[in-house]
Amino acid sequence: MLPGPTHKNRKKTQLRNDLLKQLYYQGTLSLNELSSLVKKSLPLVTNTVNELLEEDYVVECGLAQSTGGRRPLTFMLNPEKPRYIVAVAIDQLVTRVVIYNLLNKAVSPVATWMLDLHMEQAHEKIAGFVKDYITNSGIPNNHLLGIGISMPGFINMEEGINHTFFKPIQGGIGEYLQQATRLTVFIDNDSSSIALAELKYGAAKGLKEVMVVNIGWGIGLGMIVNGQLFRGHSGLAGEFSHIPLSLTNNLCSCGKRGCLEVDASLLVVAEKAKSAMLRGEKSSLRELFEQENQLPGDQVLVAVKTGDPLAISLLAESTFMIGKGIATLIHIMNPERVVLSGRGATAGKILLAPVNQAINEFCIPRLAEYTHLHVSDLAHEAALLGAAALVMENCNLN
The missing domain is CATH 3.30.420.40 (ATPase, nucleotide binding domain)
Known part of the structure; x- marks a missing residue:
């Protein structure tokens, strides 16, 4: 049997991985910054970065902006490295x-x-x-x-x-x-x-306590606690869709009744729009729903962005319900920021007003004033x- 890796080699491998991950998430960093982030000595980090330079994993990226002293050399991952x-x-x-x-x-x-x-x-x-x-x-x-x-x-x-x-x-x-x-x-x-993406690249980057709401065919939730993704005891935390906040008794996909999802998902908004048009309401969605190249929920978002009154009204109803759920969660978690992300975030800032209205209506003011609402810039790519x-x-x- 071949001997396994020594403790020293494992530590070296771990340091290489940690340095590469920091560069992956942060973009460009100096040796001092890398040393601080991975909590290792500057000589050790310098030697490891030099090895990565020799292997073409890392390239020099010029001098950092001046902060009053000698400008440090920065490094980045090599975009030409075939990984x-x-x-x-x-x-x-x-x-x-x-x-x-x-x-x-x-x-x-x-x-x-x-x-x-x-x-x-x-x-x-x-x-x-x-x-x-x-x-x-x-x-x-x-x-x-x-x-x-x-x-x-x-x-x-x-x-x-x-x-x-x-x-x-x-x-x-x-x-x-x-x-x-x-x-x-x-x-x-x-x-x-999606919460991990927001933490590493988006609206939760650098923050400690954040709730990331995934608006899509359901309503999901990712929680960031102390700067880390929180998964709960068995890894199943964040089932926001199934909080019993519905105003109807409709059956949810989980088999229970009263879940938020049955009032607030994009699929439900699309079905409500179809019902409204059958009752005679006018909307650009009539033509959009006839197109088969996109799903009805996505067509609702298209109509919202073009100012369709019916689509905007129904999405506002949906996001108000989501805001009511968020108000409940703010009482529990007291987050610094709530990020609206996922497919539904492509609707943009139009989501903010109904969610803020619900938070103001259902949340204790002192808690609400410390929580900032943000629509993701990553949205569908998250x-x-x-x-x-x-x-x-x-x-x-x-």
Whole structure:
């Protein structure tokens, strides 16, 4: 039996990974900044960065801006280094795939497929899509660090199991896709992935206590506590959709009644719009819904951005209900910021007024005044970026 890695080698490998991750998330950093971030001595960090320079993992990036003294040399990851990440964002109706380089720049266009996760053999379809996409990219497997997958459902990250979808698969969806692609696969809940993206690249970066609300076909929640993603005791924290806030007694997809999702999801908004038009209300959605190239929920967002009164009114009703739920959560968590993210965030600042109205109506003023509401700039890309970050957080870069 060959001897395993020594403790010294493991520490060296860990330091290399930590330095590369800091550069991945931060962009450009000096040696002093890297030393501070990884909490290692400057000589040790300097020696390791020099090794990474020799391996073309890292390149010099000029001098930092002057702060009154000698300007330090900065470093960044080498965009020409042939190391890439496959990011897959799956929701209940759509699957998207892209390959990023070490600077999180797409090296091939995002591919999108309409796929209902409830259909039989959905796992085979996903595996086929991803395999074909990688093949068509022309990037060999040994240049790919792994596949990160963001998906809805109750997920056990360590075992790669989605307890909501793909349940009949022996070994779990993670192992199945790993065998199908011959690449290391990491999976996580979509709302957790979106919160991770906001923490690393978006509106939660540098903050300690943040709630990230994922507005989509359901209403998800990712929580950042003390600057870290909070998953709860069994990894299932954040089921915001299923807080019983509904004004109706409609049955939710979870099998319970009264869940927020039955009043506030984009799917429900689209169905309400269809019902309103059957009653004679005028809307540009009539023509939009006839187009088959986009889903009705996405067409609602298109109509909102073009000023359609019906779409705006229904989305405002939905986001008011979301705001009511957020008010409840503010009482529990007292966050510094609430970020509205995910697919629905493409509606932009029009989301702010009804959510703020609900917070002002249902939240204790002293708590509300310390919480700032923000619409994500990442929006629809957050799930893909979160899936990429999932690989970077867990893979070995050596």
